[in-house]
Amino acid sequence: MxxxxxxxxxxxxxxxxxxxxxxxxxxxxxxxxxxxxxxxxxxxxxxxxxxxxxxxxxxxxxxxxxxxxxxxxxxxxxxxxxxxxxxxxxxxxxxxxxxxxxxxxxxxxxxxxxxxxxxxxxxxxxxxxxxxxxxxxxxxxxxxxxxxxxxxxxxTPDGSARGCYRTGYARYREGRRYLSSGLEHCEAGDWGLAASAFDEASEEFGDATNRFTKGQGLADGDDINENNSRGRVVATKYWEAAEWLAGFATAASKDNVEAREENREAAEQALREVRDVTLPEPDAASKTATGKHHA
Known part of the structure; x- marks a missing residue:
């Protein structure tokens, strides 16, 4: 061209x-x-x-x-x-x-x-x-x-609120996938695999939190600011839960009952706080924030 x-x-x-x-x-x-x-x-x-x-x-x-x-x-x-x-x-x-x-x-x-x-x-x-x-x-x-x-x-738009939300959302979804995988390993008693999956989830949620936080600072509209703000809160709670669950799996592998229960309760508390919170998909968030529609 x-x-x-x-x-x-x-x-x-x-x-x-x-x-x-x-x-x-x-x-x-x-x-x-x-x-x-x-x-x-x-x-x-x-x-x-x-x-x-x-x-x-x-x-x-x-x-x-x-x-x-x-x-x-x-x-x-x-x-x-x-x-x-x-x-x-x-x-x-x-x-x-x-x-x-x-x-x-x-x-x-x-x-x-x-x-x-x-x-x-x-x-x-x-x-x-x-x-x-x-x-x-x-x-x-x-x-x-x-x-x-x-x-x-x-x-890549780390310099735009919409771009930060899109990439943060992708990391958040990947964290949720690792979290689900870790819980499945827990049910099977595969504590080492569970701990590894929860560590991966923690990393993804941490990255998502950072992206959403940056997006808040760059927000160019009320709607996208709200989405990044909500994303930061939700990703942070999942980040905390993933770290507690990693500790739970490690304690379970060592048959440390006290540490296992302490980590489990902390993870459940973090997850309860975001159980009913949903994040809009990036395409919906972008259209809401920009009002753009393409033929």
Whole structure:
């Protein structure tokens, strides 16, 4: 594309989390960073490289406030099979007629006259501006992933209240997942695994607390300020509970009844304080705070 250009928005049929639905990139702009990954085919000669590229991008976007979509001239049914067999978790869009590929300037013509997609990648910031692009120089080329990681982190919105809420919420959800895993290990009497899971949960909740706290200081509206404030309180209580539960599991593994009960009671008290409190998902929080709607 070249230069500082605004993203060409599109809505295509696709596969998201194994289900078939439309992928509307326009609705993502303003709420998250967007990474577009174009690739030639699901099951062609270089499909292994395409899968590796998509998995690597998925890992990088998981570290930042970003969403990714793979785009290829394949049907949604091909995409669904490819995602399952290649362990690809990012959304996949079906650009059957090649119109989106052509709009981004990464289409060529094959021997049979068909549209051939060049492996390429575009990073779009919150304004909808393409701030980074890469096109494979040869069939075996891959992006400089460390450079891509640095670019994504440089525009991750730790400097915005909405961005802090989004990343804090992601860490909070991950903490809840580790907490549930730890409780399951407790029921099975696997105290070492339980303690490890609770330690992971504590780390995630601590990170979430820090993100929400920063978001409070950067709040640009009453609604997002309230969401970050509530997130900080809830994440802090879960953080406390996870630490108490880690102590509970450790004490149980050593058959220290007194310490086990003391930690259990403290954890239960912390969890009771947030049992009925829910946090809105980031998309809902962003729309409430900004009033933005995308076609």
């Amino acid at each position: 070249g230069g500082q250009q605004f993203v060409t928005e599109f809505s295509l049929p696709g596969v998201v989390d194994g289900g078939i639905e439309r992928v509307n990139v326009g609705s993502w702009i303003g709420d998250s960073i967007v990474v577009l990954v174009f690739y030639p085919s699901d099951f062609g000669p270089r499909s292994g490289q395409s899968a590796a590229l998509l998995r690597a991008v998925d890992e990088l976007t998981g570290e930042t406030d970003a969403r990714a979509v793979g785009i290829a001239p394949e049907s949604v049914y091909s995409h669904r099979r490819f995602a399952a067999e290649a362990d690809v978790d990012v959304a996949l869009a079906s650009d059957a007629d090649g119109s989106v590929t052509e709009a981004y300037g990464v289409a060529s013509t094959g021997e049979a006259g068909q549209v051939v997609t060049e492996r390429s990648l575009f990073v779009v910031d919150y304004r909808g501006v393409v701030v980074h692009e890469w096109v494979a120089s040869d069939t075996g080329a891959m992006p400089e992933f460390e450079r891509l990681r640095t670019r994504l982190r440089s525009i």
